[in-house]
Amino acid sequence: MMQQMYPQVFHDFQYELNKDMHIAAAHYIPSDAAGKCKQVHGHTYFVNVTVAGDDLDEAGFLVNFKDLKVLLHDKFDHTILNDHLDVFRPDNPDFFPTTEVVARTMWETVENHLSALPNKPTCLQVFVRETPTSYVVYRPKKKRKKDQ
Ligand SMILES: Nc1nc2c(c(=O)[nH]1)N=C([C@H](O)[C@H](O)COP(=O)(O)OP(=O)(O)OP(=O)(O)O)CN2
Numbered sequence: 189m190m191q192q193m194y195p196q197v198f199h200d201f202q203y204e205l206n207k208d209m210h211i212a213a214a215h216y217i218p219s220d221a222a223g224k225c226k227q228v229h230g231h232t233y234f235v236n237v238t239v240a241g242d243d244l245d246e247a248g249f250l251v252n253f254k255d256l257k258v259l260l261h262d263k264f265d266h267t268i269l270n271d272h273l274d275v276f277r278p279d280n281p282d283f284f285p286t287t288e289v290v291a292r293t294m295w296e297t298v299e300n301h302l303s304a305l306p307n308k309p310t311c312l313q314v315f316v317r318e319t320p321t322s323y324v325v326y327r328p329k330k331k332r333k334k335d336q
């Protein structure tokens with residue numbers, strides 16, 4: 189059974205949904221500063237996605253758990269992350285497949301899907317554990333009032 193502690197996010201939406209998944213993938217960080225992580229190596233990533241909203245869809249879902257799995261697990265599982273040139277690039281550290289960038293990329297992928305749904309849920313947080321001792325939490329910055 190997949191059970192893991194991860195940081196909670198505070199919000200005042202009525203519904204909060206969490207989807208956990210494991211993703212087995214290889215990667216390398218194309219920088220000398222990454223030391224041994226410059227070599228190709230693999231992880232079983234533990235990912236938790238937090239989605240919230242006030243309205244449900246015609247099935248009574250905020251978003252179908254299955255759709256979140258398809259978006260992330262089906263795309264990245266048993267792949268080399270660096271090969272996904274649509275999201276990771278070797279020429280810019282903001283797009284190297286580090287844990288930070290993986291978490292942000294997953295948030296962008298999920299939020300892009302959610303924003304097209306009629307009930308408009310939103311992704312509050314993506315938690316990515318890369319090793320037993322290392323994890324990253326990505327949360328989007330709150331939009332400032334004048335930007336809305
Ligand atoms: N800020 C980041 N630092 C590191 C990342 C990263 O994505 N973001 N990645 C790596 C490596 O890819 C490596 O897979 C993970 O490193 P690390 O946690 O150091 O792994 P160890 O098993 O060696 O950790 P222990 O300290 O032995 O528990 C490196 N850094």
Ligand SMILES: [Zn+2]
Binds near residue numbers: 229230231
């Ligand atoms: Zn790694």
